Amino acid sequence: MAAIRRLLFITLAGSLGVTSTGFRANVPVDTRSLDEIYAAAQNESGPLIVASGGDAQSQGDTIRNAWAQRFPRIPLNLTVDLSKYHDSRIDRAFYEKNENTDVALLQTLHDFPYWKEQNRLMYYKPATFNDIYNGEKDLDGAYYPILTFNFGRFIYDSTKLNASLIPKSYADLTDPRYKDKLVLTLPNDDDAILYLFHTIVSKYGFRWLDGLIANNPMWVRGTGTPTFVLQQEHNNATSKLALTITSAAAPANATYFHVKEPQAPEQYMSWTQTAAIFASTKRPNSAQLFISWLLSDEFQSTLQSQGRPIVRRSLDQGELYLSNTTQVDGFRVFMNDRRFVERWRLQFETSLGTAQGPSALTFVP
Incomplete structure (x- = not known):
C-alpha cells in the first residue's frame, strides 16, 4: 500500500510539473549585513540582470540611481517592460536552455507560483523576511513583495x-x-x-x-x-x-x-509588485543583495516617507490591511485564475x- 501511495504521489507531482527536488528544507534567514553581502557580490562577474515590470523606462530610474550610489561596484542592468512580455521572454529562455535573467520584479503575480512549481526559483530569506506580511510572501522564501502600487x-x-x-x-x-x-x-x-x-x-x-x-x-x-x-x-x-x-x-x-x-465603500485596486531570484543565476550574491536592499530599512523607509503602504509590518503599522477603500489580496486571487481573467x-x-x-x-x- 505504501508503495502504491508513493507511486501515486510521484505521478501527481509529475503531472503538476513538480519534481522531488522542488521541495526544500527550511531555508534560514540570511543574517549578513548589506555590506557583507556587497563584499561577497564583488567576487561575481558581469552585471546583475533584472526584469522590471512597467511601461516607461524612467520608472526604473529610482532603483537604478539609488543602487548605483549605494553599490557602485556592482553594475545593474535593469530593463523596464510590460510584465507580460518579460515573463514570456523569461519562459522562452528557459525552454531554449539559455536563461539570462537573475531577478524578476513583476506585476504578473501568477508567474511566481508557476515558476516555483517548476523548481526555477532560488529559495532565499533576506534579513527582514520575518517582518514581511505573511500574506504577501512565499513562506518558503521563493518570492517576496517589494512595492505597493494601485490604480483607480x-x-x-x-x-x-x-x-x-x-x-x-x-x-x-x-x-x-x-x-x-x-x-x-x-x-x-x-x-x-x-x-x-x-x-x-x-x-x-x-x-x-x-x-x-x-x-x-x-x-x-x-x-x-x-x-x-x-x-x-x-x-x-x-x-x-x-x-x-x-x-x-x-x-x-x-x-x-x-x-x-474614491469615497468608501468604493474600492480601487492595489497590489504588491513581487520579486524572485532565478535558481539559474550566475550571480547569487548580487541577486541576494538586490532583494535584501529592496526589503531593507534603507529602501523601505524611503517609500514610507512618500506615504506609500509598506510590505513590512514594522514600517507599515497595519496600513496595508486597514484601508476601507483598497486591498491587495483580491488581485492576487484574480491573477491566479487565468480562465477567469x-x-x-x-x-x-x-x-x-x-x-x-x-x-x-x-x-x-
Missing part, C-alpha cells in the same frame, strides 16, 4: 477641472459632464486595469461601461500613458482632457495635478475592440 484613484488637472467637479465614485464617470474629459488605459491590454474595471462592472453592471463609452474617453495603451497625455494637453486650450483613473500616480513635477481617492478580458474587448496604438514604452519617457 482620480488623477486630474486642476486647471481644467474644478475640485467641485471631481467624481466621488466610479458611477459618476458616466455623467455627461465628463464627456471628452477622460484618458483611460484599455482594460483588455493590462491585467491590473482589467481587475479594476472588473471590480467596477461587478458593482454597477455593464450599463456603467456603456455609459462610460458614451462619454468618449481617449483609450490608450499603458498605465503611464494617461498622465503623459494629460501633461501634453495641459497647455492646449482646445483640449478638454483632464481626468484619469488608470495611472498609478500623478507626475511629481506638475503642480496642477491632484489625486483624490481571460473571460473578463474578452468582455471588455467585445465592447472596445482589440488594443490598438503604440505601446507606452515607445513614447512615454
